Amino acid sequence: MDERPLPAGPRNRARTAWVLRGLVVVFLGLAAAFLLKIWGQPAPLTPIPLVDRSFLDTATVRRSYADLVAAKEDLSDFDCYGCHEKGKPPVLRYDASHNLIVPPEHSDIVMGHGEHGRNNNCFNCHDETNLTLLQTKDGKALKFQDSPQLCGSCHGPTFEDWEVGAHGRISGYWNRQLGPHKQQQCVNCHNPHSPKFPSRKPAPGPHLLRPPFALPTQTADAN
């Protein structure tokens, strides 16, 4: 018998055939695996609760007299002479430490304008001879709609900022040629009787994918 190995040509062909068969098996295996989804599907993410729509609201903190007039709403709160008598300035009463006693009819008013309670005279701003008007320090009468002028008579720098739009809220168009813009008045954000901007509940922070890890608490005798 001739013991010489097969010539190079047929030997390579045989190897190629084996490799091809092997590849077919691998692909068939992969195909079966994909079709049967043996690696499983990725677990769907737990939906993060949507933020409450109140946090998306662009409304101001409060509504001004001008807003109420524009919206044709109930103005009975501003009907001073429904209770007061015309031509008779209301008398203010103070307690022993010179704090204004707010009468029960006005119990919704919290007097907190100024940090030292020195601005507790109603007639610093209201006109005592005509309660439907306001008055500045130097006696200029103003309508309720024009209250920014009154605020500006004491808060000059802030008023200047407000006039150019650097203080307070603006919405609409920054480009005045392309559309209107709306500037809010002082009283849309500040309650004139207690002007400090109210605190509020914050919107939810970034969602934590896992609960925050509690740091190991150190006890006093830990060392």
Add this chain to the structure above:
Amino acid sequence: MNRRSFLRTSAVLASGLAALAASLSPLRDLGDYTTLDRFVQKYYKELTPEEMDKVLKRIAADVERDYGIRPHVRDLKPMDGVQFVYALNLTRCIGCRKCVHACVNENNQSRTPEIQYIRVLRMPNGSLDIDKADHNYAPESVPEKGHFYMPVQCQQCKNPPCVKVCPVHATWQETDGITVIDYDWCIGCRYCEAACPYWARRFNFTKPQIPRERLNPEMAYLGNRPRRQGVMEKCHFCIQRTRAGRYPACVEVCPAGARKFGNVLDPNSEVSYILRTKRVFIQLKEELGTSPRFFYYFDV
């Protein structure tokens, strides 16, 4: 070739091809990543107006298919003589995070997983040490005593590090100062995310999920059109609003009026006035030379 070897060869060949096709079947899901139209789409700056029209129609059709809402998609160009600047009043910010969510709502960010462009840092009074900042604060009410709040978002740098590192020029600075991203050109390498010193860039690790009822249909190509998995996104000063002349959503929602926006080339704008007269004390991480267009200032 005899009959036997023919049959054997063709059987092997057929089953091999079938197996190959089946094993490539996961590629059927590729449609979520790209379509042929999107794949052959040209670079944003090379698109002719007619081609852009086609692209916008394609985007509108995609949105309508996915959300059932016909959007109004535009490609808004920068205006002449406009350089946007943002000013944020740290004296006024109360940390209520309304800006964060107004932004998400306006710009169609993914709700699950959550993507937010604005991060509100709470810091103790008397320092501006970002190491002491916390953005997970959750008190009953804000502002809290002894703290101040500093919202951070894309600073729209004049010298943006994120643009420099992008290997495919998918992000660039426009003439009005907004650094934009072409979501169809981004390859998702996240280099820009690493380069940004403000942590302003966000990556879509999975397909973004936006509930239909919260989708904002007023869209822009470089702005708030829905993104796909594997692309970066970030604050773009609400390009779909500001290039149409409107204020950004975060400005309009801020209850305290702490956020100011406008054209710094207009001497009568709020931001010009603020930069002229207020104590504009920082650009965040000023020492890096990024020269942000986002200024923080104080009253008084």
